[in-house]
Amino acid sequence: MKLWGGRFTKATNELVHNFNASISFDQKFYKEDIEGSIAHVTMLAKQQIITNEDKETIIIGLKGILKDIETGKLEIDGTYEDIHSFVEAHLIERIGEAGKKLHTGRSRNDQVALDMKLYTRREILEMDELLKNLLKSLLKIIKENTDTIMPGFTHLQKAQPVTLAHHMGAYFEMFKRDRSRLTDIYNRMNCCPLGSGALAGTTYPLDREYTASLLGFAGPTLNSMDGVSDRDYLIEFSAAMSIIMMHLSRFCEEITIWNSNEYQFIDIDDSYSTGSSIMPQKKNPDIAELVRGKTGRVYGTVMSLLTTMKGLSLAYNKDMQEDKELVFDAIDTTKGCILLFNGMLDTLKFNKNQMRKSAEGGFTNATDAADYLVNHGVPFRDAHGIIGKLVLYCINSNKSLSELSLSEYKAINPIFEEDIYSAVSMETCVEKRNTIGAPGPKAMEEVIVLYEKYLESN
Ligand code: ARG
Numbered sequence: 001m002k003l004w005g006g007r008f009t010k011a012t013n014e015l016v017h018n019f020n021a022s023i024s025f026d027q028k029f030y031k032e033d034i035e036g037s038i039a040h041v042t043m044l045a046k047q048q049i050i051t052n053e054d055k056e057t058i059i060i061g062l063k064g065i066l067k068d069i070e071t072g073k074l075e076i077d078g079t080y081e082d083i084h085s086f087v088e089a090h091l092i093e094r095i096g097e098a099g100k101k102l103h104t105g106r107s108r109n110d111q112v113a114l115d116m117k118l119y120t121r122r123e124i125l126e127m128d129e130l131l132k133n134l135l136k137s138l139l140k141i142i143k144e145n146t147d148t149i150m151p152g153f154t155h156l157q158k159a160q161p162v163t164l165a166h167h168m169g170a171y172f173e174m175f176k177r178d179r180s181r182l183t184d185i186y187n188r189m190n191c192c193p194l195g196s197g198a199l200a201g202t203t204y205p206l207d208r209e210y211t212a213s214l215l216g217f218a219g220p221t222l223n224s225m226d227g228v229s230d231r232d233y234l235i236e237f238s239a240a241m242s243i244i245m246m247h248l249s250r251f252c253e254e255i256t257i258w259n260s261n262e263y264q265f266i267d268i269d270d271s272y273s274t275g276s277s278i279m280p281q282k283k284n285p286d287i288a289e290l291v292r293g294k295t296g297r298v299y300g301t302v303m304s305l306l307t308t309m310k311g312l313s314l315a316y317n318k319d320m321q322e323d324k325e326l327v328f329d330a331i332d333t334t335k336g337c338i339l340l341f342n343g344m345l346d347t348l349k350f351n352k353n354q355m356r357k358s359a360e361g362g363f364t365n366a367t368d369a370a371d372y373l374v375n376h377g378v379p380f381r382d383a384h385g386i387i388g389k390l391v392l393y394c395i396n397s398n399k400s401l402s403e404l405s406l407s408e409y410k411a412i413n414p415i416f417e418e419d420i421y422s423a424v425s426m427e428t429c430v431e432k433r434n435t436i437g438a439p440g441p442k443a444m445e446e447v448i449v450l451y452e453k454y455l456e457s458n
Pocket of ligand 1: 082108109316318
């Protein structure tokens with residue numbers, strides 16, 4: 001059954017039907033379509049636009065369809081144009097005349113706008129929950145590693161010692177921001193387009209506040225042309241997902257580096273690694289690489305949606321049907337990646353000795369050695385020069401700063417005393433950095449309390 005055709009004298013060309021149809025992908029929101037229809041007829045009856053009896057019959061019919069789809073008794077048949085036609089046709093087949101009243105005061109334009117919003121809203125909440133679980137895994141690692149020393153990097157060159165807790169904390173901040181972006185989008189999009197009609201509302205005395213509240217929206221959209229043609233929230237959501245993927249991708253890049261033979265900072269669990277078909281010794285970080293790789297298709301969604309929407313006159317245009325496949329794919333990809341990544345992170349083993357050894361090499365304590373001189377009255381710029389010379393000496397004699405003898409120190413500058421050794425120890429370098437946000441264990445403990453409170457109330 002088609003939802004239109006009265007004014008046509010010829011059948012639709014088969015290629016045109018296939019090109020135009022969206023059922024292969026919009027069947028994904030069959031549940032939302034039925035949920036929206038139930039709210040719509042409930043409101044129609046309340047407003048006495050249809051009878052209570054018709055309402056009851058329609059709702060029983062719709063619930064039956066929902067149940068049969070979910071139990072596999074009713075298969076969504078790809079010959080229909082879209083999920084809306086499929087549900088309506090089956091309703092009429094099941095309950096007869098009353099079913100023909102379902103679409104009173106509604107257009108597929110506001111119907112699809114509603115379905116997509118209901119679907120997206122639910123997915124935002126699910127994604128938020130996945131991010132929350134990821135934050136819990138991160139917090140566990142943070143709490144266990146406030147004194148696990150590792151090198152901090154800039155330009156991928158060893159820079160200053162930090163702790164594993166501090167490094168993980170940076171990702172905690174990123175995913176925390178991601179969650180707050182999702183909340184913003186949810187709140188902004190949470191108004192109900194149902195009742196916008198095709199573009200200009202309807203002539204029926206619809207109670208739009210009522211349907212909005214039945215469906216858990218903050219209220220109805222305030223302009224019917226915008227109601228049917230707003231896809232901003234999908235662009236925003238795709239952008240937020242792109243940022244999530246960018247964060248995961250950066251993390252995956254680090255995991256790949258840390259897992260390399262050269263670094264050996266971590267061991268990825270066997271259950272999250274893959275092998276090579278030819279090289280028997282290999283254990284590859286494929287999951288990290290694949291998450292990093294999938295970032296591209298989520299980025300693509302934003303560009304593609306923006307391009308689809310660019311230049312569209314008001315109100316609804318069929319171009320907008322192109323929003324679905326992309327966004328569905330971006331949602332499934334992003335959720336899948338968060339889940340997989342969390343599993344990999346949860347089972348990761350950190351080679352603390354290796355991390356510490358690495359921090360000790362590469363002069364990550366050079367800034368602290370300069371600070372030592374500053375504390376002994378040397379102006380910072382001069383201290384910087386003196387330590388530069390000291391580092392050069394170390395490089396030539398293949399030693400670290402803590403391996404130099406006091407006489408070697410003194411040969412460069414007589415100010416150095418025995419206490420230079422504790423000043424350049426990895427522990428001191430980290431422990432002294434105790435302003436909020438820094439890696440010092442005291443500062444980290446303060447932040448951990450805040451993170452725990454955050455997870456309790458968000
Ligand atoms: N499948 C369409 C979409 O996703 C549903 C709305 C159809 N409206 C119309 N006027 N043809 O956008």
